[in-house]
Amino acid sequence: MLSEMLDLFVSSFGETLLMVGVSGVLGAVIGVPLGIVLHLTDRNGVLPNGAVYRSLGLVVNAVRSVPFIILLVAVIPFTRLVVGSSIGTTAAIVPLTIAAAPFVARLVETALREVDRGLIEAAQAMGATTGQIVWKILLPEALPGIIAGLTITFVSLVGYSAMAGAIGGGGLGDLGIRYGYQRFLPEVMLAVVVVLIVFVQLVQSLGDLIVRKLSHR
Incomplete structure (x- = not known):
């Protein structure tokens, strides 16, 4: 029984790693450019455009305002379209990515706002293009803040x-619900909680370490 439970924990933890890792990376791939566009099109940005900023901001805020458990159910048709199923670890990655992307976008936008405006104005005075300002000033200067934001995102994921495990997404959540709650094994639920706490601490510590190293360059 013990070896069976250990195997279940290992496989469930692997599913959690897969869900968090893939959705976090995909969320960053979508969210970072979105955050850059939000910053550039802001009224104080390099390319102010109220219509674009308001439109993107509306979409980002709309997705962020939907509780994740509702989002899980609401995007089931889209999930089926993308991966061919609405249950399982792969299916859970779709709503996780949708939840992560706007979250990352706002954190990136906030980090970019902290960049010294004088640096941008100096670059513009020297004839730098928007692309050069983004790649050589905004992103390098805001990188510690962006990494901190991505760390928060991974922890949230x-x-x-x-939560996704509670409706068939697999992972440690599914293990805790099926064995800890439905089969009345509180020790399994406790073990799941401890593993999740340790995992979150490791993710946060790694993110903090990277931020410190980047800040002391």
Whole structure:
């Protein structure tokens, strides 16, 4: 029985890693450019455009305002279209990515706002293009803040992945519900909680370490 439970924990933890890792990376791939566009089109940005900023902001805020458990259910048709199923670890990655992308976008936008405006104005005075300002000033200067934001995102996705497990997404959340709650094994639920806490601490510590190293360059 013990070896069986250990195997279940290992496989469930692997599913959680897969969900968090893939959705976090995809969320960053979508969210970072979105955050850059939001910053550039802001009224104080390099390319101010109220219509674009308001439109993107509306979409980002709309997705962020939907509770994740509702989002899980609402995007089931889209999930089926993308991966061919609405249950399982692969299917859970779709709503996790949708939840992560706007979250990352706002954090990136906030980090970019912290960049010294004088640096941007100096670059513009020297004839730098928008692309050069983004790649050589905004992103390098805001990188510690962006990494901190991505760390927060990955930590949040750990909790979201556990929620996804409650409706068939797999991972540690599914293990805790099926064995800890439905089969009345509180020790399994406790073990799941401990593993999740340790995992979150490791993710946060790694993110903090990277931020410190980047800040002391």
